[in-house]
Amino acid sequence: MTLVVPDPTRTVPLPRREQADVRDRWLTQRLLDLLPGLMDRAGIDLWLVVGREGGEDPVLPTLLPASWLSARRLVVLVLHRSDDGVTPVAVSRYPVGQFLPGWVPGDDGAEGADDGGDGEDAQWAAVRRIVAQAAPRRIGVDVSAGCPLADGLSVAEHRRLTAALGDLAGRLVSAEDLVVGWLETRLPEEVAALDALARYTDRVLAEVLSPAVLVPGVTTAADLAWEVHERMAGRGVPPWFHPGVTVQRAGVPLLPDGGVELPAVPQDAVLEPGDLVTCDAGLSSLGLVTDLQRSAYLPRPGEDGPPAGLRRAWAAGRRAQELTAAALVPGRTGNEALAAARAAMAAEGLEADVYSHPVGVHGHGAGPVIGRWDDQRGVPGEGDRVLHPDTVFALELAVRVTVPEWGGQCLRLALEEEVVLTSAGASELGTPQRALWTVPAG
Template identity: 75%
Template sequence: MTLVVPDPTRTVPLPLRQQADVRDRWLTQRLLDVLPGLMDRAGIDLWIVTGRENNEDPVLATLLPAAWLSARRRVVLLLHRSDDGVTPVAVSRYPVGQFLSGWSPEDGGQWDAVRRVVEQAAPRRIGVDVSASCAPADGLTVSEHRALTAALGPWAQRLVPAEELAVGWLETRLPEEVAALDALNRLTARVLRQSLSPAALTPGVTTAADLAWWLHQRLADLGVPPWFHPGVTAQRAGVPLRDDGGVPLPAVPQDAVLQPGDLVTCDAGLVSLGLATDLQRSGYLLRPGETAPPPGLQAAWTAGTRVRALTAEALVPGRTGNEVLAAARAAADAEGLAAEVYSHPVGVHGHGAGPVIGRWDDQAPLPGAGERVLHAGTVYALELAVRATVPEWGGQGVRLALEEGVVLTPSGTSFLGSPQQELWTVPAS
């Protein structure tokens, strides 16, 4: 299949109709090439995903045709694993894309049709989306669970949580999806570069809140809306880091005007082709007469890129998120670098399903999501922060955050887009 992905040199992504064509081709390929192995790995031979309009299971959105912006009435999707692959059946009032129709209202009730499909499949284990540790895999509502259980009768005894299957489906990316995310990361980085330039930022005039809204508007105007309101933080000499439950964080308020001499970090992520990005970029606002950041900030940046490399090296298939966290922190400690690692999966959702590698406010091993195993073919936001002191700021501490997109391969990680290699500068106005 020849894939057309957004060109990062363009000012707009693919037109919506072309995006829908691409997404529907991806869904067909994922049902054929990805889902059978995931169902085998989870030991589930029938997966039922059900949701109602305006209250969809997060997984359901990834199985519907791209032109469906939500469920229509109630949609029940049944994916049956057999020797021939996976047979997708929809018990729905309306046709559902690639799914075979399993119901016509003339034939009786919707739940009766679900029961008939299950009886024909005769599954050993029926997976449903219930999870205590992964929100996107916990989309089966109480009322839908009750209705499904009542409809299945004795078959309900074979219901099991489909947590591992749902996580695998959400976290696994096709090579073509990875290529698209590479382009989308480049586009995100380009917009972030514009934000830390005179195109969006005038030292002495622009506030942090102004810049965050500039980013939000810019992404919306490009047709790649953000999945969270962009974050902008500033650090400056004379404004020490504040303590937030033991975590030192920037203390310059959002309504403060950004001034020459500030260290500014922007955090943004967009959504296109059903995929999300999550990146951070940092820049220094030059004082009059300066041509480069102070050496102390340069050293902090160098330390940050070193921890970034060490964390990338720790991302190894087969390790758990907690094991990656321990390895990355141990490597940083061995080099005398004060670091926090809090990387996370990214793909269908910005904070995606899959192994979590620490949290910014909790560097202890995490139960549940931290115990999941990393798999090749998944994409992560490699996110971290380093703490350092700046002699030119009277020994004041800074907390420098970095975040890049990476794809996990059988041999390690590869960066997506163009990682930030140096601390950017913004000229004095």
């Protein structure tokens, strides 16, 4: 299971030092190749990203060197769009990777500095000077009511920035569209890495959903969740959320929750033959994360696989995935893609909930949301965003199917794969689960 970046002979996960080299190279390429077009699309002439140690903007880690695990004191990044591309400048006490230095501590020549040129007043004076020289019409800052990932500028820093800019503060606008574009758009090399990481996620889940780990009559759902967590963390690809394991079994019907019926078997219940187990997990590496689900059946004595009703449910789920992937068309909004997917599924008699989302830097990433698990009417704001090529999505949904072998009980089968959106449509990443797994007794 190899990672194509940077060396096809290396396996996942890469050592931390090599990961840092890859991430820093990606950042240079993103600043050169992606950011100018994204700023033009958003109508932003100059982008200010402000972060303070202990209170980082969610965007800041995507712009800092990989060896910076957090901000250091006050960091102000100035990204100016000009005819030559984007000029990245850092107003920081410490050098910031490939950003040009916009301030030198101790330089008391900064206009407006009243602390000897060595403190934050001098930093803000330098920010004012750089912005004034750039003379932008629209200055983007990370303030947003609709996208949490684009709302990283704290109230205190916003006040300090406004005071420092003076009359230029009237040019401040929300950088929400720019932030979303920056976070959702992946380089080809990043897509290749996510493909390899998805394969590795599948491998870990296959190890856990196997007789070596899952022992009916002994293992609980909580045991499986912690085993996934420990394996990922121990291999240097820690999970970005605690893995979730749900169990469905005959005689334990779904329970209503927020208008949706969900599995009711408790986490501390010992798994039994005849159970359907679904594991939801995602790992992190190279500044990227994955998000996948895998399902397995525990056969009863005398069974060599899932009963026909569960196989039909699985086929329905796979078909729902195909129809949802076909609805992911560049230029559509998330809500339009949701409506198209649901209409196509209804035409084939499939009952499903779609709740897909971008994935990349963040697991529930910036970009168009395609439904919520508890609301299929469309998502105001985030669902109105347009789908763009080079975005990776977690294609997540659930189908509801009655199982004759379970006395006509309703099953809610959740599935999740990753796809990359191209100009030609959605293409699968990783190793998609083609059939319901079986975990025989050890």
